Amino acid sequence: MLRKYAGFILLAVALVGIAIFGWWKYTHPGLPDGIAMANGRLEAEQVQVATKYAGRVQDVLAEEGDLVTAGQVIARMDTRDVLAQLGEARAQLLSAQSAEGEAQSALSAREADRLLARQELARIDQLHKRGFASSQLLDKARASMDAAEAMFQAAQATLRRSIAGIDAAQATINRVEAAVDDSTLTAPRSGRIQYKLIQPGEVVAAGTPIVTLLDLTDVYMTVFLPASDAGVLGIGDEARIIVDPAPQYVIPARVTFVAEDAQFTPKAVETKDEREKLMFRVKLTIDPKLLSLWESRVKTGVRGVGYVRVKRGIEWPENLAVKLPEPTLEAASENAGH
Structure with a gap:
């Protein structure tokens, strides 16, 4: 009797395993030849808004997470x-x-x-x-x-x-x-306040950062690719980004930087196989105009995967076709006005 039930159990486990494998293959189709991928995370250029002169901070008018525009007053010094x-x-x-x-x-x-x-x-x-x-x-x-x-x-x-x-x-x-x-500190560019470093009433030295600003017009993913893939990439080549929190969307990007030197290497680089292990930093940047449509949703530090084409003339597979969410109403109306 136990052997009979054990057989059924093994059959059920096998069927479940086959179903899981089929689901995984459906949701994670294999990449065609000529497409390379690498893990990375979204990053943005950071700008330190700092005081030029020593003195007492009178007001800090921005909070962490606030979206600010270029020229907006961030803080005031006691004058x-x-x-x-x-x-x-x-x-x-x-x-x-x-x-x-x-x-x-x-x-x-x-x-x-x-x-x-x-x-x-x-x-x-x-x-x-x-x-x-x-x-x-x-x-x-x-x-x-x-x-x-x-x-x-x-x-x-x-x-x-x-x-x-x-x-x-x-x-x-x-x-x-x-x-x-100069005692009135303004945002040098549009972005989001990442850190509020100083509170009103504090006395600071010249050059002390008051807030850290993320430039949401310069968002990119840094990935590391082997020499065989990085070596064929050119500045301006198309790329794709899929972030872990929203795997249903495929974000278009461009290759804007390829490191000239390997970022990390094996102990010895003597043979062809060892040279293939050399890893080069590649920067995949999202179009600023595209970012402006989802400015309120853009977040840095998000993990994901970057994809690049390492063979000329091939098409992007269906699962890497650009797919984006609907833009925010505020951004859509603002862009329509322009």
Whole structure:
């Protein structure tokens, strides 16, 4: 009796095994010759939004997971000290402008004195030539002329210094105004806030990152392929990506990078078989316009599989035909508006 039931059990197990294998073959059809695959994960370029100057963080206006657009305000620094410097620089500018006015008036007076001394010297020189003025009087007129000329040159120098003072004060204002502007941190590009690194009220050093931004227009999968496959790939070649959380979709991509050097190698690389084990990093990038349609769904760190064609002229198999979800309503309406 036990043997009879054991036979039925073995038959049932075999049938279940055949069914599972058939299902697996149906859902995981084999790749045709000329298609290579490799495991990878979705990544995006990271941008650190950092403060240019040391100081206290007044506000952080973005939270982790927020979608932000280029130019959107991310954080603000406390600007009280900087605004005080700006007021001081503006006061110095007013003082320099006042000094410039005084120097200009003094220069006009010295120029008049020089003209008068020149005319007096010319008149006494004519009288001296006709014998109606003494040499002593002529020497005195020449000395007055020299003094007037020296006073005029000094007034010019004072005016140049006052003008330089205006330029210096204006440069200080420009620098401090730039510091005020830089105290408002904006997103350099559109993306998603990945990490909020600093809280309001914290005092930070110059160059401290406030948030980490993921650039959702530059999403890619990094895979590693053997030399025989990576060696035939060209920049711009078509690729496909399937991510583990959504295996029903096939995402189109392009080869945008192939490493020149192997990323990891066997201990010895002497024979052809050993050279075949060399693995090269390949970057499969998704079209930014495509990403914009599913911006709210794009996530990094997701595992999946990347596929590339390593033979020219072959078609993508049916299971790797592009298949995408419906775009979000917001993205679809925004793209329709453009």
